[in-house]
Amino acid sequence: MKKQSVQEDYMNTNQEEESTLNDNVNQDQSQQEEASFSAGETGQVNEDVVVSEDASSETGKLLAEVEEHKQRLLRTQADFDNFRRRTQKEKEELGKYASAKLITELLPVVDNFERALSTTSDTTEAASYAKGVEMILRQFEGILQAEGLTAMETVGQPFNPEYHQAIMQVESEDHEEGIIVEELQKGYLLKDKVLRPAMVKVSG
Template sequence: MVDQMNKDVENVELENEEVNKDINKEVDEEVVEETSSELENEKASEEANQDEKKSKKDKKEKKKNKKDKKDEQIEDLTDRLKRQMAEFDNFRKRTEKEKAQMFDMGAKTILEKVLPIVDNFERGLSAVTEEEKDSAFADGMEKIYKQLVTELEKAGVKPIECVGEEFDPAKHNAVMQVESDEVEVGCVAQELLKGYTYKDEVLRHSMVAVAQ
Protein backbone atom coordinates (compact mmCIF):
# COMPACT_ATOMS: atom_id res chain seq x y z
CA MET A 1 0.00 0.00 0.00
CA VAL A 2 2.76 2.39 0.91
CA ASP A 3 4.69 1.49 -2.17
CA GLN A 4 1.70 2.24 -4.32
CA MET A 5 1.34 5.66 -2.71
CA ASN A 6 5.03 6.45 -3.30
CA LYS A 7 4.66 5.49 -6.93
CA ASP A 8 1.67 7.74 -7.26
CA VAL A 9 3.62 10.62 -5.71
CA GLU A 10 6.50 10.01 -8.07
CA ASN A 11 4.15 9.94 -11.02
CA VAL A 12 2.58 13.21 -9.91
CA GLU A 13 6.02 14.84 -9.55
CA LEU A 14 7.02 13.60 -12.98
CA GLU A 15 3.83 15.01 -14.43
CA ASN A 16 4.50 18.32 -12.66
CA GLU A 17 8.01 18.42 -14.09
CA GLU A 18 6.64 17.79 -17.57
CA VAL A 19 4.05 20.49 -17.11
CA ASN A 20 6.72 22.93 -15.83
CA LYS A 21 8.93 22.10 -18.80
CA ASP A 22 6.06 22.77 -21.18
CA ILE A 23 5.23 26.03 -19.39
CA ASN A 24 8.89 27.15 -19.45
CA LYS A 25 9.13 26.24 -23.11
CA GLU A 26 6.03 28.25 -23.93
CA VAL A 27 7.33 31.17 -21.89
CA ASP A 28 10.71 31.00 -23.60
CA GLU A 29 9.04 30.91 -26.99
CA GLU A 30 6.88 33.90 -26.06
CA VAL A 31 9.94 35.81 -24.82
CA VAL A 32 11.81 34.96 -28.02
CA GLU A 33 8.83 36.07 -30.10
CA GLU A 34 8.47 39.30 -28.13
CA THR A 35 12.21 39.97 -28.33
CA SER A 36 12.22 39.24 -32.05
CA SER A 37 9.20 41.50 -32.52
CA GLU A 38 10.85 44.28 -30.53
CA LEU A 39 14.04 43.92 -32.55
CA GLU A 40 12.03 44.04 -35.77
CA ASN A 41 10.16 47.12 -34.54
CA GLU A 42 13.40 48.80 -33.53
CA LYS A 43 14.95 47.96 -36.90
CA ALA A 44 11.89 49.24 -38.74
CA SER A 45 11.92 52.40 -36.61
CA GLU A 46 15.62 52.90 -37.26
CA GLU A 47 15.10 52.41 -40.99
CA ALA A 48 12.20 54.86 -40.88
CA ASN A 49 14.40 57.40 -39.06
CA GLN A 50 17.17 56.89 -41.60
CA ASP A 51 14.71 57.34 -44.46
CA GLU A 52 13.38 60.48 -42.83
CA LYS A 53 16.90 61.83 -42.29
CA LYS A 54 17.80 60.99 -45.89
CA SER A 55 14.63 62.68 -47.12
CA LYS A 56 15.41 65.79 -45.07
CA LYS A 57 18.99 65.77 -46.33
CA ASP A 58 17.81 65.42 -49.94
CA LYS A 59 15.36 68.29 -49.47
CA LYS A 60 18.09 70.38 -47.88
CA GLU A 61 20.48 69.61 -50.75
CA LYS A 62 17.82 70.46 -53.32
CA LYS A 63 17.03 73.69 -51.51
CA LYS A 64 20.73 74.55 -51.30
CA ASN A 65 21.27 73.78 -54.99
CA LYS A 66 18.24 75.88 -55.87
CA LYS A 67 19.55 78.73 -53.70
CA ASP A 68 23.04 78.44 -55.19
CA LYS A 69 21.60 78.60 -58.72
CA LYS A 70 19.52 81.62 -57.76
CA ASP A 71 22.58 83.33 -56.24
CA GLU A 72 24.55 82.61 -59.41
CA GLN A 73 21.81 84.19 -61.52
CA ILE A 74 21.73 87.25 -59.24
CA GLU A 75 25.53 87.59 -59.40
CA ASP A 76 25.45 87.22 -63.19
CA LEU A 77 22.74 89.87 -63.57
CA THR A 78 24.53 92.17 -61.13
CA ASP A 79 27.79 91.78 -63.03
CA ARG A 80 26.07 92.49 -66.36
CA LEU A 81 24.39 95.56 -64.88
CA LYS A 82 27.71 96.86 -63.54
CA ARG A 83 29.37 96.36 -66.93
CA GLN A 84 26.54 98.15 -68.73
CA MET A 85 26.67 101.03 -66.23
CA ALA A 86 30.45 101.29 -66.71
CA GLU A 87 30.05 101.23 -70.49
CA PHE A 88 27.36 103.91 -70.30
CA ASP A 89 29.54 106.05 -68.02
CA ASN A 90 32.47 105.71 -70.44
CA PHE A 91 30.16 106.57 -73.34
CA ARG A 92 28.88 109.63 -71.49
CA LYS A 93 32.40 110.82 -70.67
CA ARG A 94 33.56 110.19 -74.23
CA THR A 95 30.54 112.06 -75.61
CA GLU A 96 31.12 115.00 -73.27
CA LYS A 97 34.80 115.10 -74.25
CA GLU A 98 33.93 115.02 -77.96
CA LYS A 99 31.35 117.77 -77.45
CA ALA A 100 33.92 119.88 -75.59
CA GLN A 101 36.48 119.31 -78.35
CA MET A 102 33.94 120.26 -81.02
CA PHE A 103 33.00 123.37 -79.05
CA ASP A 104 36.67 124.35 -78.67
CA MET A 105 37.26 123.80 -82.39
CA GLY A 106 34.31 126.01 -83.22
CA ALA A 107 35.38 128.63 -80.68
CA LYS A 108 38.93 128.69 -82.07
CA THR A 109 37.62 129.21 -85.59
CA ILE A 110 35.53 132.19 -84.47
CA LEU A 111 38.24 133.65 -82.24
CA GLU A 112 40.81 133.45 -85.03
CA LYS A 113 38.47 135.64 -87.10
CA VAL A 114 37.94 138.05 -84.18
CA LEU A 115 41.66 138.60 -83.50
CA PRO A 116 42.25 140.70 -86.65
CA ILE A 117 39.47 143.02 -85.43
CA VAL A 118 41.33 143.39 -82.13
CA ASP A 119 44.52 144.13 -84.11
CA ASN A 120 42.73 146.86 -86.06
CA PHE A 121 41.42 148.42 -82.86
CA GLU A 122 44.96 148.50 -81.46
CA ARG A 123 46.36 150.00 -84.66
CA GLY A 124 43.60 152.61 -84.72
CA LEU A 125 44.15 153.56 -81.07
CA SER A 126 47.92 153.75 -81.53
CA ALA A 127 47.36 156.13 -84.45
CA VAL A 128 45.32 158.57 -82.36
CA THR A 129 47.26 161.77 -81.73
CA GLU A 130 47.60 163.45 -78.35
CA GLU A 131 45.11 166.13 -79.40
CA GLU A 132 42.51 163.53 -80.43
CA LYS A 133 42.79 161.33 -77.33
CA ASP A 134 40.24 163.39 -75.41
CA SER A 135 37.70 163.37 -78.22
CA ALA A 136 34.42 161.50 -77.94
CA PHE A 137 35.36 159.30 -80.92
CA ALA A 138 38.67 158.18 -79.41
CA ASP A 139 37.05 157.66 -76.03
CA GLY A 140 34.33 155.52 -77.63
CA MET A 141 36.93 153.45 -79.51
CA GLU A 142 38.88 152.90 -76.28
CA LYS A 143 35.77 151.70 -74.42
CA ILE A 144 34.75 149.31 -77.22
CA TYR A 145 38.29 147.91 -77.35
CA LYS A 146 38.41 147.32 -73.59
CA GLN A 147 35.00 145.65 -73.66
CA LEU A 148 36.12 143.36 -76.48
CA VAL A 149 39.33 142.42 -74.68
CA THR A 150 37.41 141.77 -71.44
CA GLU A 151 34.98 139.40 -73.16
CA LEU A 152 37.86 137.56 -74.80
CA GLU A 153 39.53 137.11 -71.43
CA LYS A 154 36.28 135.71 -70.00
CA ALA A 155 36.20 133.23 -72.87
CA GLY A 156 39.72 132.05 -71.98
CA VAL A 157 41.71 134.11 -74.50
CA LYS A 158 44.94 135.63 -73.14
CA PRO A 159 47.80 137.54 -74.83
CA ILE A 160 51.20 135.86 -74.99
CA GLU A 161 53.94 137.71 -73.12
CA CYS A 162 56.98 137.79 -75.39
CA VAL A 163 59.22 140.91 -75.17
CA GLY A 164 62.23 140.07 -73.03
CA GLU A 165 61.31 136.37 -72.93
CA GLU A 166 63.54 133.67 -74.37
CA PHE A 167 62.47 132.73 -77.86
CA ASP A 168 60.10 129.75 -77.79
CA PRO A 169 59.09 128.29 -81.17
CA ALA A 170 55.99 126.80 -79.53
CA LYS A 171 54.69 130.32 -78.84
CA HIS A 172 56.72 132.68 -81.03
CA ASN A 173 57.11 133.08 -84.77
CA ALA A 174 60.45 134.79 -85.51
CA VAL A 175 60.33 136.80 -88.72
CA MET A 176 63.54 138.77 -88.28
CA GLN A 177 66.66 139.29 -86.16
CA VAL A 178 67.71 142.65 -84.73
CA GLU A 179 70.52 144.02 -82.63
CA SER A 180 69.42 145.07 -79.17
CA ASP A 181 71.12 146.39 -76.05
CA GLU A 182 68.00 145.86 -73.93
CA VAL A 183 67.64 142.07 -74.16
CA GLU A 184 70.05 139.18 -74.34
CA VAL A 185 70.85 137.35 -77.54
CA GLY A 186 68.19 134.78 -78.36
CA CYS A 187 65.45 136.69 -76.57
CA VAL A 188 62.49 138.49 -78.11
CA ALA A 189 63.40 142.13 -78.77
CA GLN A 190 60.20 143.31 -80.48
CA GLU A 191 56.61 142.19 -80.79
CA LEU A 192 55.39 142.76 -84.34
CA LEU A 193 52.03 141.03 -83.96
CA LYS A 194 50.47 140.02 -80.65
CA GLY A 195 49.92 136.33 -80.10
CA TYR A 196 47.13 134.74 -78.04
CA THR A 197 46.34 131.50 -76.22
CA TYR A 198 42.95 129.86 -75.76
CA LYS A 199 42.62 127.69 -72.65
CA ASP A 200 46.42 127.42 -72.43
CA GLU A 201 46.70 126.36 -76.09
CA VAL A 202 48.28 128.65 -78.67
CA LEU A 203 45.56 130.30 -80.71
CA ARG A 204 47.94 132.48 -82.69
CA HIS A 205 51.74 132.65 -82.46
CA SER A 206 53.34 135.96 -81.64
CA MET A 207 55.16 137.46 -84.58
CA VAL A 208 58.49 138.67 -83.15
CA ALA A 209 61.96 139.96 -83.83
CA VAL A 210 64.75 138.12 -82.00
CA ALA A 211 67.87 139.78 -80.65
CA GLN A 212 71.14 138.65 -82.22
Protein backbone atom coordinates in the same frame (compact mmCIF):
# COMPACT_ATOMS: atom_id res chain seq x y z
CA MET B 1 -1.89 8.38 -9.56
CA LYS B 2 1.64 8.13 -10.84
CA LYS B 3 0.37 8.14 -14.39
CA GLN B 4 -1.50 11.40 -13.83
CA SER B 5 1.65 13.06 -12.43
CA VAL B 6 3.62 12.10 -15.52
CA GLN B 7 1.01 13.61 -17.74
CA GLU B 8 0.98 16.85 -15.76
CA ASP B 9 4.76 17.07 -15.96
CA TYR B 10 4.57 16.55 -19.70
CA MET B 11 1.95 19.28 -20.09
CA ASN B 12 3.90 21.70 -17.92
CA THR B 13 7.04 21.05 -19.96
CA ASN B 14 5.16 21.76 -23.21
CA GLN B 15 3.73 24.98 -21.76
CA GLU B 16 7.17 26.13 -20.67
CA GLU B 17 8.64 25.40 -24.11
CA GLU B 18 5.74 27.18 -25.83
CA SER B 19 6.17 30.18 -23.51
CA THR B 20 9.90 30.29 -24.23
CA LEU B 21 9.22 30.06 -27.95
CA ASN B 22 6.71 32.89 -27.76
CA ASP B 23 9.17 35.00 -25.78
CA ASN B 24 11.82 34.42 -28.40
CA VAL B 25 9.42 35.37 -31.21
CA ASN B 26 8.33 38.51 -29.39
CA GLN B 27 11.96 39.43 -28.73
CA ASP B 28 12.83 38.99 -32.43
CA GLN B 29 9.85 41.10 -33.46
CA SER B 30 10.86 43.82 -30.99
CA GLN B 31 14.44 43.81 -32.27
CA GLN B 32 13.21 43.99 -35.85
CA GLU B 33 10.92 46.91 -35.00
CA GLU B 34 13.77 48.73 -33.22
CA ALA B 35 16.10 48.11 -36.16
CA SER B 36 13.45 49.28 -38.59
CA PHE B 37 12.78 52.44 -36.56
CA SER B 38 16.50 53.09 -36.22
CA ALA B 39 17.00 52.68 -39.97
CA GLY B 40 14.05 54.97 -40.68
CA GLU B 41 15.35 57.60 -38.28
CA THR B 42 18.83 57.46 -39.85
CA GLY B 43 17.33 57.84 -43.32
CA GLN B 44 15.35 60.88 -42.16
CA VAL B 45 18.48 62.46 -40.68
CA ASN B 46 20.45 61.86 -43.87
CA GLU B 47 17.59 63.33 -45.91
CA ASP B 48 17.49 66.40 -43.66
CA VAL B 49 21.26 66.87 -44.07
CA VAL B 50 20.98 66.70 -47.87
CA VAL B 51 18.11 69.20 -47.90
CA SER B 52 20.07 71.53 -45.62
CA GLU B 53 23.15 71.37 -47.87
CA ASP B 54 21.06 72.07 -50.97
CA ALA B 55 19.42 75.09 -49.31
CA SER B 56 22.81 76.44 -48.20
CA SER B 57 24.21 76.06 -51.72
CA GLU B 58 21.20 77.81 -53.27
CA THR B 59 21.48 80.66 -50.74
CA GLY B 60 25.15 81.10 -51.61
CA LYS B 61 24.35 81.34 -55.31
CA LEU B 62 21.63 83.91 -54.68
CA LEU B 63 23.95 86.02 -52.52
CA ALA B 64 26.62 85.89 -55.23
CA GLU B 65 24.11 87.04 -57.85
CA VAL B 66 22.94 89.87 -55.59
CA GLU B 67 26.54 91.05 -55.11
CA GLU B 68 27.20 90.88 -58.86
CA HIS B 69 24.12 92.98 -59.63
CA LYS B 70 25.12 95.44 -56.92
CA GLN B 71 28.61 95.90 -58.39
CA ARG B 72 27.16 96.26 -61.89
CA LEU B 73 24.78 98.94 -60.64
CA LEU B 74 27.61 100.82 -58.95
CA ARG B 75 29.69 100.75 -62.16
CA THR B 76 26.72 101.98 -64.18
CA GLN B 77 26.13 104.80 -61.69
CA ALA B 78 29.80 105.81 -61.83
CA ASP B 79 29.77 105.81 -65.65
CA PHE B 80 26.65 107.96 -65.65
CA ASP B 81 28.18 110.45 -63.19
CA ASN B 82 31.32 110.72 -65.34
CA PHE B 83 29.22 111.24 -68.46
CA ARG B 84 27.14 113.93 -66.72
CA ARG B 85 30.24 115.79 -65.52
CA ARG B 86 31.89 115.55 -68.95
CA THR B 87 28.75 116.80 -70.69
CA GLN B 88 28.43 119.67 -68.23
CA LYS B 89 32.07 120.64 -68.78
CA GLU B 90 31.67 120.54 -72.57
CA LYS B 91 28.54 122.68 -72.29
CA GLU B 92 30.36 125.25 -70.15
CA GLU B 93 33.31 125.36 -72.53
CA LEU B 94 30.98 125.75 -75.49
CA GLY B 95 29.39 128.78 -73.87
CA LYS B 96 32.73 130.12 -72.71
CA TYR B 97 34.36 130.02 -76.14
CA ALA B 98 31.26 130.46 -78.32
CA SER B 99 32.66 133.69 -79.79
CA ALA B 100 36.07 132.19 -80.64
CA LYS B 101 35.35 131.69 -84.35
CA LEU B 102 33.99 135.21 -84.84
CA ILE B 103 36.86 136.85 -82.96
CA THR B 104 39.42 134.82 -84.92
CA GLU B 105 37.96 136.17 -88.14
CA LEU B 106 38.07 139.75 -86.80
CA LEU B 107 41.70 139.68 -85.71
CA PRO B 108 43.02 140.46 -89.23
CA VAL B 109 40.90 143.62 -89.11
CA VAL B 110 42.70 144.64 -85.92
CA ASP B 111 46.03 143.91 -87.64
CA ASN B 112 45.13 146.18 -90.54
CA PHE B 113 44.07 148.98 -88.23
CA GLU B 114 47.43 148.82 -86.50
CA ARG B 115 49.33 148.75 -89.81
CA ALA B 116 47.39 151.78 -91.04
CA LEU B 117 48.26 153.69 -87.89
CA SER B 118 51.94 152.81 -88.18
CA THR B 119 52.26 154.11 -91.79
CA THR B 120 50.56 157.54 -91.50
CA SER B 121 52.66 160.65 -92.13
CA ASP B 122 53.18 163.58 -89.78
CA THR B 123 51.01 166.04 -91.65
CA THR B 124 48.13 167.65 -89.79
CA GLU B 125 45.52 166.02 -91.97
CA ALA B 126 47.15 162.61 -91.72
CA ALA B 127 47.47 162.99 -87.97
CA SER B 128 43.79 163.82 -87.68
CA TYR B 129 42.92 160.83 -89.82
CA ALA B 130 45.16 158.58 -87.76
CA LYS B 131 43.52 159.79 -84.56
CA GLY B 132 40.09 158.89 -85.90
CA VAL B 133 41.28 155.45 -86.97
CA GLU B 134 42.87 154.93 -83.57
CA MET B 135 39.60 155.79 -81.83
CA ILE B 136 37.80 153.21 -83.96
CA LEU B 137 40.47 150.65 -83.17
CA ARG B 138 40.27 151.26 -79.42
CA GLN B 139 36.50 150.98 -79.52
CA PHE B 140 36.77 147.76 -81.46
CA GLU B 141 39.38 146.38 -79.03
CA GLY B 142 37.12 147.29 -76.11
CA ILE B 143 34.32 145.16 -77.56
CA LEU B 144 36.70 142.24 -78.04
CA GLN B 145 38.10 142.61 -74.54
CA ALA B 146 34.57 142.46 -73.16
CA GLU B 147 34.32 139.03 -74.78
CA GLY B 148 37.47 137.93 -72.93
CA LEU B 149 40.13 138.70 -75.55
CA THR B 150 43.54 139.83 -74.30
CA ALA B 151 46.80 140.47 -76.19
CA MET B 152 49.93 138.59 -75.13
CA GLU B 153 52.95 140.39 -73.74
CA THR B 154 55.86 138.78 -75.58
CA VAL B 155 59.01 140.92 -75.95
CA GLY B 156 61.52 140.11 -73.21
CA GLN B 157 59.62 136.95 -72.20
CA PRO B 158 61.07 133.43 -72.45
CA PHE B 159 59.97 131.58 -75.55
CA ASN B 160 57.09 129.17 -74.89
CA PRO B 161 55.93 127.00 -77.80
CA GLU B 162 52.45 126.79 -76.28
CA TYR B 163 52.02 130.55 -76.71
CA HIS B 164 54.59 131.61 -79.30
CA GLN B 165 55.50 130.70 -82.85
CA ALA B 166 59.19 131.32 -83.58
CA ILE B 167 59.68 132.67 -87.09
CA MET B 168 63.34 133.50 -86.76
CA GLN B 169 66.28 133.05 -84.41
CA VAL B 170 68.73 135.94 -84.11
CA GLU B 171 71.93 136.73 -82.24
CA SER B 172 71.46 139.23 -79.43
CA GLU B 173 73.97 140.65 -76.98
CA ASP B 174 71.21 142.16 -74.85
CA HIS B 175 69.24 138.98 -74.27
CA GLU B 176 69.97 135.47 -73.08
CA GLU B 177 69.28 132.54 -75.37
CA GLY B 178 65.60 131.67 -75.79
CA ILE B 179 64.27 135.17 -75.07
CA ILE B 180 61.79 136.88 -77.42
CA VAL B 181 63.45 139.97 -78.90
CA GLU B 182 60.78 141.10 -81.36
CA GLU B 183 57.08 140.53 -82.02
CA LEU B 184 56.07 140.20 -85.67
CA GLN B 185 52.39 139.51 -85.07
CA LYS B 186 50.43 139.80 -81.85
CA GLY B 187 49.19 136.72 -80.08
CA TYR B 188 45.86 136.62 -78.31
CA LEU B 189 44.20 134.73 -75.47
CA LEU B 190 40.47 134.17 -75.23
CA LYS B 191 39.98 133.94 -71.48
CA ASP B 192 42.52 131.20 -70.60
CA LYS B 193 42.81 129.62 -74.05
CA VAL B 194 45.34 130.47 -76.77
CA LEU B 195 43.31 131.86 -79.66
CA ARG B 196 46.29 132.78 -81.81
CA PRO B 197 49.98 132.27 -80.98
CA ALA B 198 52.31 135.26 -81.34
CA MET B 199 54.80 135.27 -84.22
CA VAL B 200 58.16 136.22 -82.73
CA LYS B 201 61.93 136.44 -83.16
CA VAL B 202 63.95 134.57 -80.53
CA SER B 203 67.52 135.15 -79.39
CA GLY B 204 69.90 132.33 -80.22
